[in-house]
Amino acid sequence: MNLRLVLAAMIASPCVAPQASATPLLDPPASCARQFDPATPLRARVGEPSSEVLAAYRGSGATGVGPHRLSDVEWQQVDAAIAALPQRHRDILRRHLRRISFIEASTGAGNALTSRVEAACGEALFDLTLRAGLFRETLSDFLTTKEAGLFQGDGSGTTVRIEAGKMPAVPYILLHESTHIVDGVLGLATRDAFREGVWAKEGGRALAPGLAANPVGSIAWRGGARRPIGEAAALYGGLRQTPFTSLYGSVAPGEDLAELVAWQQLASRWKVRPAIVVRGADAKVRLRYRPLATPAVRARMRRVAVLLGTAS
Numbered sequence: 001m002n003l004r005l006v007l008a009a010m011i012a013s014p015c016v017a018p019q020a021s022a023t024p025l026l027d028p029p030a031s032c033a034r035q036f037d038p039a040t041p042l043r044a045r046v047g048e049p050s051s052e053v054l055a056a057y058r059g060s061g062a063t064g065v066g067p068h069r070l071s072d073v074e075w076q077q078v079d080a081a082i083a084a085l086p087q088r089h090r091d092i093l094r095r096h097l098r099r100i101s102f103i104e105a106s107t108g109a110g111n112a113l114t115s116r117v118e119a120a121c122g123e124a125l126f127d128l129t130l131r132a133g134l135f136r137e138t139l140s141d142f143l144t145t146k147e148a149g150l151f152q153g154d155g156s157g158t159t160v161r162i163e164a165g166k167m168p169a170v171p172y173i174l175l176h177e178s179t180h181i182v183d184g185v186l187g188l189a190t191r192d193a194f195r196e197g198v199w200a201k202e203g204g205r206a207l208a209p210g211l212a213a214n215p216v217g218s219i220a221w222r223g224g225a226r227r228p229i230g231e232a233a234a235l236y237g238g239l240r241q242t243p244f245t246s247l248y249g250s251v252a253p254g255e256d257l258a259e260l261v262a263w264q265q266l267a268s269r270w271k272v273r274p275a276i277v278v279r280g281a282d283a284k285v286r287l288r289y290r291p292l293a294t295p296a297v298r299a300r301m302r303r304v305a306v307l308l309g310t311a312s
Contacts, residue, residue, distance in 0.1 A: 038095050042082050046070070049101035053113065053129050062109035068102040068132035077135060081171040084269050085178060086261075088308050092182050098125045102132045111142075112173050114180045126181045134169050139266075142169035143246075143274065150220050150247065156230035157281025164266070164274040175265055179258040186311040189253035194307060198243055198256070198300075205252045214238045221251040233278045233287040240289055243296040257304065264301045267292050 048067040057065045070078065078100075085093070098117055109131060117125040134142065143162035151160065183189050190203070200206035207217050215238035218224035227235060235247075244250045249259035266272040278287040291297050 040094075042090065042093055042097065042100070043079060045097060046078065046100045046102075049103050049129050050099070050127065053101065053103065053115065053127070056113075057103060057105050057109060060109065063106040064104055065106075065109075066104045068104045070102060074102075074132075074135045077168055077170045078174075081174040084171055084265070085175060086265065086308070089175070089178050089182055092185050093178055096124055096126055096181055096185055097128065097178075099127045101127065101129045103129055104132050107133060112177050114177050114184075116184065124185060126184065128174070128177050128181075130170070130173060130177070134173055137169040139164040139167045139169045139172050139272070139274075142172070146248070150226060150235075151229040151232060152226040154228035154230045156228070158229045158232055158286070159279045160229065160232050161277050161279075162274055163277055164272050167266075167270055167272050171270070172262055172266065176258045176262045179261045180254060182261075182308070183254055183257055188304075188307050188311060189257045191307065191311075193303065194257065195253060199253050207250070211242055214242055216242055216244065216247060216250040219247055219250070221248065236276050236278060236287050236289055239276075239291075240294065243294075243300045245291045245297055260297075260301055260304050261308075263292060263297075264304070 054065055054067075082090075111131045111134060113129045115127045115129070117127055137145075140161070140163055143164060144160070147160055147162060188194055192201075195201070195208075197210065198208050200208055205222070206212075207214070211217065215235050216222075219235070220226045239247055239250075242250070244256065245259045245263040249256040263274070266274065273290055273292045276287070276289045276291070277285060280286050
């Protein structure tokens, strides 16, 4: 994968874009002798981002790029986020996560990057890089800002907000990105049991025939144009007819999996059930939708839980 294309996609979206979710190779192969000890605590793997990651951010046009040193308060968020990861995630990260880094970068730069580091012995290793500004964001603000990238102003006065309480954004981001590593090791998003009825049988990002005509298939994250924000209620009405937890989950199978796992953990671990709220110019609610209340979404979450528990 071309690194410049990866970074263009990463910076264009508030989270890793579908082209980058396949964990781009940013670092040269690491020798087996340089690999970490799997017994090293995940907390101890926090370190400065690699020179390749820093160069990638700078090359994308981001400013103020540099390593970020965690404060005591930020360490508390990191510790809580690691402790909240599912046991299967932690087991896989212990064997395959080389480094967690935090980077200073201008607002609008990519929020997170999962990069694959090929080792000479063939072992799959990964680095996680998160934008340090996430420490200052709630999950509600993060998701709302990300969603805004799908729309353009049209004078209608319509607003879209994702309500997820005061929970910090970092635990969600770490869970979402670590699921990409779990997927990279187990290959869950390519399995028929996961794709059936949602993604086309021939593979790739094409939606299954039953979803192809749904408005989610032409959102900006899937290559479509940004929609007038006055059409937001209709778009989320379309999302309600799908098994996706979020519009971001519809962009690629890997993002679908990461969102399903992240939202399920939001509910079970953090007791947070996000709601999508569309209001008109008069501030009256035009649509309020809780994806986790949808039978189709809950059924897929159960399927993913089975896959996570049985895959090897």
